[in-house]
Amino acid sequence: MANDDEVAARLGAVYPELPRGEQAIVRVLLDDYPFAALGSLRSLADRAKVSPPTASRLFARLGWSGFADFQAAVRAEGREHDRSRLREFVATAPDGPRRAAEQLRAGLDATVAAAGEPLLGRIAALLSQARGVWGMGGPLSELAADYLVRQLASLRPGVRRVPDGAAERARVLLDLGPGDLVVAYDFRRYSDTTARFVRAARARGARLVLVTDAWESPLAAQAEVLLRLPRDAAGPIAPLTHEIAVTELILVATVPLLTESPGRLENLDALTAELGQD
Structure with a gap:
């Protein structure tokens, strides 16, 4: 090239x-x-x-x-762009920590710019109104999906992670319908198992919020809302920081729409304290 x-x-x-x-x-x-x-x-x-x-x-x-x-x-x-960046990163190894910090900062700035207020508002509305929310991701990006599920489940009911394994996912699909929302994180190299679940969920009427990269997951055409992290957020090793950062922005935008959150959090704290006692 x-x-x-x-x-x-x-x-x-x-x-x-x-x-x-x-x-x-x-x-x-x-x-x-x-x-x-x-x-x-x-x-x-x-x-x-x-x-x-x-x-x-x-x-x-x-x-x-x-x-x-x-x-x-x-x-x-x-892909060649990414390889070139990696070669440049390796060639300047003595300055690696400084350059890594600069690239991380640039990627975070680009991520925040890409997640504009109207886009976050649309995602927040879907997260607050859905009957059920299912989070999922591929290798590494599943950590961002887990973070979304853990935080959002503290704020509203019906939030779960899509399980691993074909049989477990099939049982989830049995009950999915138009009132449900799938939030999928899909980055290169794109996950075939994520794609199969999402397509099956969409066939049953579930809606899709897709968080992907600059080159777009093959699932982009399936998404009701597409949040695309820019090329600057890719970096030579595609840091997870940017995926977590955009998840934080989504959560912050969603909290004001969840009127039951304060009481739910109080109950959660009380139950946690009760279960933690000997």
């Missing part, structure tokens, strides 16, 4: 020669790169106000075998 933006440069280079409809697709892609490239073909076409066949013609004209091939190129570019 010549550079981190080779695909974007390729789109920009051909733009003047394209028909108007295909130019509209390129404008959408470049205005929100790489995010606009990682949803569905139909959503991309809708944003550009053209038909899906018009979008398909653009990718064929540029030498990709189809939209999926184009998306694979964008994701491969993202």
Whole structure:
């Protein structure tokens, strides 16, 4: 890969020669790169106000075998970006702690900026109104999901973690319905088991809040609300700090909507003290 933006440069280079409809697709892609490239073909076409066949013609004209091939190129570019950052990080090992602190701070700033007030408000409304809330994640991101569940369960009833194991998850799905909400954390490399559960839950009418990365989980099209952490929050080792930070923001936004929280917390403290006695 010549550079981190080779695909974007390729789109920009051909733009003047394209028909108007295909130019509209390129404008959408470049205005929100790489995010606009990682949803569905139909959503991309809708944003550009053209038909899906018009979008398909653009990718064929540029030498990709189809939209999926184009998306694979964008994701491969993202992976190379991460490898480059890791190589740079290793090459400057003597300054590692200082650079790590700078990158962590930059990632946190970008995460807070990405989790804007309107987006947090929509998530908070769903968390406060759902009949039941189910949290889940993949490797490492399951820790953020556990944190959400532990904190939110202290504030409202009906909050649980999606269990491990196919049989246990199947039993959960038996009772899921339109009143339920799944909050999934899905980061590269995306979890197949998370995807299977979420798709089954959505088929039963459950709603989805998805927290993902700049390159977007394949589940993005399934989400009612999508919270996408920016590329700056990825870092060479994708620190968990950013996932926990955005979870804290979600919780802070949700608390004012949960009128039963004070009494529930008092009961929880009393029960904890009672159970902790010999």
